[in-house]
Amino acid sequence: MSVVGIDFGAQSTKVGVARNKGIDIITNEVSNRSTPTLVGFGTKSRHLGEAAKTQETSNLKNTVGSLKRLIGRSFSDPDVQVEQQYNTAPLCDVNGQAGVEVNFLGKKEKFTATQLVAMYLGKIRDIAAKELKLPVSDVVISVPAWFTDIQRRAMLDAGEIAGLKVLRLINDTTATALGYGITKLDLPGPEEKPRRVVFVDIGHSNYTASVVEFRKGELNVKATAYDRHFGGRNFDKALTDHFADEFKEKFKIDIRSNPKAWARTLAAAEKLKKVLSANPSAPLSIESLMEDIDVRALVKREEMEAMVKPLVDRILVPIEQALAEAKLKPEDIDAIEMVGGCTRVPVIKEAIGNFFGKPLSFTLNQDEAIARGSAFSCAILSPVFRVRDFSVHDIVNYPIEFTWEQSADIPDEDTSLTVFNRGNVMPSTKILTFYRKQPFDLEARYAKPDMLPGKVNPWVGRFSIKGVQADANNDFMICKLKARLNLHGILNLESGYYVEDVEVEEPVEEEGDKKEGDAMDTDDKPKKTRKVKKQVRKGDLPISTGTSALDQSVKDAWIERENAMYMEDKLVAETDEKKNELESFIYELRDKLDGIYAEFANEEEKDKLRAKLTDSEDWLYEEGEDTTKSVYVAKMDEIRFIAGPIIQRYREKADAERQAVQKAQEEEAARKRAEIEAKRKAEEEAKKAEEASKTADTDMKDASAEGEAPAAQETEEKQ
Structure with missing residues (x-):
């Protein structure tokens, strides 16, 4: 299983993968560490990433950028009109969504931004799979902090269409903060003053400033502010x-x-x-x-x-806003980390440095910090990798309220409640309690539409609570609803259930009761109890949900369309490969016929092959300019049929020469082994002879010594 983090950028995308006990940024098919975020459409296939960039100038009207700034938007949104300034392909309305109209396969086609992002994510998936030599499924994708519920749902839909399982949508600066904090070993402990860092991220089209507090094993985002049109x-x-x-x-x-x-x-x-x-x-x-x-x-x-x-003049606005929301001053900040390509511009660095009155930090890779943080997030969520425990607490950027119809039985009931306030920790769960005698509906929407980007619809979702009825005494049913803002920053009513007030007895502790550590009490006097009402869960309430997520039938149709286009692209690529292979084969064979194959063919065979090569070359640049893969393969086979005997003779001689060389090498090796063996034996013989000679000398000395002793004895006797 792979662990992949995707920094999905407005201009280019970087991919981080967890491997070799760290995070690597992988390269694409042309060895670049970033891939242009572009989708192009041609007469035969789509062009994605680098291929789209290559043909962009010659195919302006059919090449689309700004993908992440279009997804989840309606065509009437003023932000989409801004994007038309940066796009040469005509943007249009596609069933209420922002999309594009292009010439594809010789006819006019319309695609939504969600489909375009899915196409591009499919390319990123293939780049990662090729590098890792593993299928890619689990990913974490970074998105701007200002993305709303509808934009986040559209990103998840795009990921699903591309065959990806998105474990988390993580905010850009939160990903950067995670990459910064998880590698630090000197963060303060739980009781100490936190380390406060401002992350300034200025990319191709977006500027975000976040104030983040770090303690050992956790980060807390305190405030985030942004300028969506600065980059x-x-x-x-x-x-x-x-x-x-x-x-x-x-x-x-x-x-x-x-x-x-x-x-x-x-x-x-x-x-x-x-x-x-x-x-x-x-x-x-x-x-x-x-x-x-x-x-x-x-x-x-x-x-x-x-x-x-x-x-x-706008540089300091998001920073000042983020500090104000975090209730901090510039002097409270311990470090200012700069990321994003645009933070290299000297006038920006100077303005921010002067504001804080301290040196700026560039310890993170300005272009790859988000991809690294996203990969760390994926590793934390994946069961495959063991990662240092590190909690990430992001915040709610737009307050969300629930509204409902007033119950006829409760005339003074409020009809709205802000459940998730701006600055609340995310992910987060809240329990809502309603007293009802019949089924009812809730609607979730953003409480302050003026805070949303462009003219995004503030509506989030509608939830119908079923199975509600009065009890036997015609009293209210107590309904509990669990509302959750999940890891992605998406709102759902996860479950509903009803409870009943039940009287239960519980012991009452009296004054003078024995305290812990007293001697054991052997008196069996009865304990005092009291009756209290407690809510006991009695059953589930079905919930019917309506949100901005794609209808499943539409999603299935888009998945099918994407798979068909993917297979068509693959076939076109394989066809081009075979065409190039045929062209190379013709030139290579012509050169070899006058070179290494010359002695293996008579003049008649050479003339016949040359004629075939000329015919094939003429065909390739005329009728064969645009044909099918099987035709190119057949043409290659025709040439091989004529050239086969010549190539076979060359190979036989080459094999014979190779075998002769190999035999000579083996004989030479055998001769050397024999020489070494003979030399070894000679050395052993010489060693044995030397040892035998030494033994003989020793025996002679012993014999000489034994002969002298009796003579001496005889002399003594004579005396």
Whole structure:
């Protein structure tokens, strides 16, 4: 089982995986650590990620970005109209949802943002599966903190359509905070003052500031504030608008009237912005931008900062708001962690540094911190990995209230209640109590619609409570409903049940009763009791739920459509592969026929094969430009049929030479082994001879010593 965290970004997506006792950011098919968040549509197949980026300029009207800023929105939402400025594909209404109209497989097609995100997540799933060599199912996906219930449900639906099991939707800055805290070994204990960190995340299109308190083994998000229209793309657009005016005056061309010229200038402006983050000035040069005119410009950092001054003036607003909600001052903050590509812009760093009056921290990877935190979250939720215990307490960003019809039997009953307030800890469960004699309905909605992004519908869901009736005495049924804001930040009524007040007896402790540690009391005097009413659960209440989640029949249809498109893409990719294989085979065979195969074919065979190769090449660039996989395979087989005998002769000789070389190597190895064996035996013989010689010398000395003793004795006797 794999553990995968996905930082689903507006411009690009990063994927973190848990392995090798840590978190790795994996690379895609072209070895990049981030994959463009783009979906493109062609005449034969879809283009996802890197493939969509490659053909973006030539296929502007059929390439869609801003996926996470479109999902869960209606087409009439003003935020969706803003996204049209950054999208060259025409956005449209698809059954009440924001979507896109494109040319796909030669005809006009409409897709909702949920379908587009599902297509893209399928690509991310394949990238991760290829890297891990494992099927990918369990994932944690990061989303902006400002996502509402409808947007979060749409993300879960997209994940399901892509064949993923989303264990958690985690807020971007919460994921960053988890990645920061879980690796720290020096966090304060439960009784100590917490470490307070502000996380400033400025990405491609979104700016979030969160105040987080850390203690050993836990993090608590205290406040989160955001500017949904502040990011790198706003800087790029400000530069592009400047160049549009400059080019109109200087070169007499209007790039605003030419989508391709505008897109090329926007891409050049993005590169220029990155260079200006590290250098005081930078040149811009685009060849043949429009009407065969080459354009050039030089921009200084001060000039860029002047162009984006309206943006710069908004830098401190989310930070000030987050601190105010957390009831903290800048001096209460221990560290300011900067993440997101746009935090490299010097004017942003300077403004935030001056506000806090202390150095900013860049200890986290600015581009990959969210992906790492998401992967940690997935590892915590997965049974496969053992991770250090670390609790994550996020907060409710929008207050949620329940409303209901007043009961006729309770004339002074309130008809609404804010159940989850802004700043409440999440996930969270609340029990609601109702006194009713018949079934009733509840409606959940956001209490302050003006806080929501754009014009998102404040309605969250409708819940019908069934099985409610008066008791035998025509008294109210006491109904208990469990409302839960879950890990994803999504609201549900999880269960309903009814209780009855039942009288039970419980012991009463009197003054003078023995305390713990007293000697054992042997007196069997009766204990005093009292009757109290307690609520006892008696049965369940069925709940019928209506939310913004996709209808199951629609979801099933979209899953089926996605699977069909996926198989079609796969077939197109395999067909292109076979076509390229055939083309390479023709060129390779032609070269080898005049090279290594030359001596294995007579002139007649060579002429026949050359003619076949020429015919196949002509066919490939004319009729065979667009055909099926099986036809390319058949053409390859036709060439192999003619070339087969020549290739076979070459292989036989190559095999014979290889075997001869192998035999010679084996004989040489055997000869060397024999030499070594002979040398070893000779050394053993020499050693034995030497030992025998030493033994003989010893025997002679012994014999000499024995011969001398009797002579000495004889001399003594004579005397």
